[in-house]
Amino acid sequence: LAGGIILGVALWLRHDSQTTNILYLHLGEKQAPNTFYVGIYILIAVGAVMMFVGFLGCYGAIQESQCLLGTFFTCLVILFACEVAAGIWGFVNKDQIAKDVKQFYDQAFQQALMAESDANNGKAVVKTFHETLDCCGPDSVIGAATHLWREDLCSRKDSILKTFETVSCHKKIDELFSGKLYVIGIVAIVVAVIMIFEMILSMVLCCGIRNSSVY
Numbered sequence: 001l002a003g004g005i006i007l008g009v010a011l012w013l014r015h016d017s018q019t020t021n022i023l024y025l026h027l028g029e030k031q032a033p034n035t036f037y038v039g040i041y042i043l044i045a046v047g048a049v050m051m052f053v054g055f056l057g058c059y060g061a062i063q064e065s066q067c068l069l070g071t072f073f074t075c076l077v078i079l080f081a082c083e084v085a086a087g088i089w090g091f092v093n094k095d096q097i098a099k100d101v102k103q104f105y106d107q108a109f110q111q112a113l114m115a116e117s118d119a120n121n122g123k124a125v126v127k128t129f130h131e132t133l134d135c136c137g138p139d140s141v142i143g144a145a146t147h148l149w150r151e152d153l154c155s156r157k158d159s160i161l162k163t164f165e166t167v168s169c170h171k172k173i174d175e176l177f178s179g180k181l182y183v184i185g186i187v188a189i190v191v192a193v194i195m196i197f198e199m200i201l202s203m204v205l206c207c208g209i210r211n212s213s214v215y
Helices: 002-014 017-023 035-063 066-112 115-120 122-133 140-149 160-164 169-214
Strands: none
Touching: 002 035, 002 169, 017 035, 017 122, 017 169, 035 066, 035 169, 066 122, 066 169, 122 169
């Protein structure tokens, strides 16, 4: 069940419309940073393996097999180590992910303001950011100004007041990835606690089977 939950959350994050719309963009020959997906693929792999290992543990418990339960325990230790390593990697790179995406947006925004932007699809990339995240410009001042003289880049607001209340895309990008990483962190902590109990109980059961076989 824990493996299925991890797999489900990872697949949801992988196919979330906001992240896929942004992270599949190309600016000329340059692709949007997809470091975020590395952590997602790790979660998918861990979830799938945990489902198989969970079945192995259940079957070993039913058959009262010390070999299967020992294999189950070993697999759990390996998965736990992988999860800890992935958690450390995610914590180290959590700010870098948003930073890379913001740099990609800034490059597209600069090219979209240039006359030759049609040649490198900078305008299309910027409009996708603006429509997906409901933002405009790298900061609120530039975003408000862009609304006034470049309506082809930002969606038209109903009033001048709403125009100056536009949220910057840098802030929206930070909110997007911090929210996703927060979900990943919660799932990882819950599963880590479950795995610790699984390892303890599997060893208790394995020792109980070994002691009962003596008598």
